Amino acid sequence: MHTLHAVASSTLSLPTDSYIYSITPSAPGTFAAISSDDSLRVFDAANLDRGSVVSNATHAGVTALRSFGVGGSQLLATGGRDGKVKVWDVRAGKSVVEMQTERAAPVLSVACNAETNIIVAGTELVSSQAVVAFWDIRSPQKISLQYVESHNDDITELQYHPTRSNILLSGSTDGLVNIYDTTIADEDEALVQVINHGSVHHAGFLSEHAIFALSHDELFSVHPATNPDDAAQAPEPVQFGDLRDPLGCEYVAQLCLGAQGMYIAAGNKMEKQLDLVPLVSGDSWSLDRENLWRLPGAHGEEVVRSVCLDEQSQSVFTCGEDGYVRAWKPAEGGDSSVQSGSGSAKARPKEKKKDRYKPY
Template sequence: MHTLSATASSSLSLGQDNYIYSIAAASPNSFAAISSDDSLRVFDAAGLGHVSVAAADAHKGVTSLKSYDVGQQLIATGGRDGHVKLWDLRNGKKSAVVEVETSRDAPVLSVACCPETNTLAAGTELVSSQAIVTFWDVRSPSHPQLQYVESHNDDVTELQFHPTRHNVLLSGSTDGLVNIYNTTITDEDEALVQVINHGSVHHAGFLSERAIYALSHDEVFSIHPATDPDEEGEAPNPVQFGDLRQPLNCEYIAQLCVGSQGPYIAAGNKMENQLDLIPLTPNPSWQFDQDNLWRLPGAHGEEVVRSVYLDEQSQSVFTCGEDGFVRAWKPESGEIPADESKTSRPKRNKDRGRFKPY
């Protein structure tokens, strides 16, 4: 086991009882954060200082944050107001440079970005018996470029583009399905190239070019081969891990992080005030390497860790959580896992459990 020590902590000047949903890289040296007060804030990676409010009211119910282009300082957000916005953090205007809206203003629960194809994608809540995946070209955003309206019959909680095949999109839903689409095909039935039945999807994505993971809201985890319709023969069987809480000695899974050294599961334990980053190794078959986990002692106290970012440039790990703080962590010795003064607030009386923006 390796240990990371907290080196900085910041509330990002949020008011009391607010908490931070997610952080994402805004540039090579800064991060963006969305919070329960619906703000979009930007802060420096070094010392978590120089906090600025890019938008005090980014959405009426902000739900999603993704990096669009870190080099160009472009950030995408989505909200329950049915809007997706693209923010240029260089211009200082505190306004979105692109803004699109879903059909019938359906609440946006997930967003994905592909700058190589100038694409924004959004997944919506179930409204009028439809949960929609919509695509826009940011160069002509007045109308959707493409919509898939039949592939899910419940809230679309996850979207992710393939790491190298920019025409391939993954979606996950509380209907239990993880879908893979070829987005160059407009006919929805033909565009759907793979369907995985997993259970109510909390997170899903690509572990690699040929592997897909799925994590349910009750912490059940599985890894599936990404099928290629042009290849003959049977694909390998999926690896079913079941409920991760007992084998990983945790209460919840915050997320999965993929970096240059491979993937890590971020497993939280509120009772023990800790977060573990546990390597997931592929050989000879997918398994957790608990002997080489990275522990963040103290984590965010008794509150849930909502987002983890592995920053290879600064050799740091950044976390945010329902205690309303962002924290930076460094290794006590050696190198950190690679991807992407201690202050505490009085504990609030209400027991929220895990906050779900959907």
């Protein structure tokens, strides 16, 4: 086991009792954050207190944040319960593109494809319909494509394939992870793979040929990405089951991918710690618990919401329901930096809030 130590922490000047939902890389050396006060902020990785407010009111209920680099521009995309998706120019400090779902269906997830100028949103279930909606940001007034039958509950995850800009993954609380060829308008024909996992908290591509799924009750699995043009039998998925017992955690925040590896971010509120457990591939997939990185103190008794592994600064950044962003590094002269990829000061008091595997 290796240890990371908190070297900085900041509330980003947020109002008291705010949650920080998500952080994501913005321009080099900077990160963006969305929070329960519906603000969008950016901060400096080298100095967490050096930052700015892009918007104090991104949405009536912000839900999603993604980086969206187009032509060297410093852009961010957000989604909200107001049924809108917005693109923000950080340097200008304003929204430059705005899109709207049909019937103002609340947006729960967003994915961006800079290569094709496409933004896609996954909606909440409204009138028995959950929609995967696509826009070309050059023509934001109209939806360019919709898939409306593949999910029958809230769409919680969207992600593009790492190398194929026409392949999109979606995950839903209906238990399905779907893979689409987005060059095909007909929804039945566009659906190239379906994985039945359980209510999806997070899902995505581990590589060009592997997909992970994490459920809301911490069930985890890794599946081969099937190729419809390849008649060879795909390998069996690896079912890890409930990660809480084997990892000694209470919840799994997310899976972090970096240039040098993949990590399961597993939190324990009672023990006030977060572990980054390597997920390794070989003949199969396994968890390397011997070489986990522990973040002692984490965010106290509050849930860690988001983790970023920063290659440039060789640091780990976390945010949570205590309203803090924290930066972590190995101790001087200690372990080498955690290999990276997507701080513990005294937390301020806060009031608790109610909180078919079948390829086609």
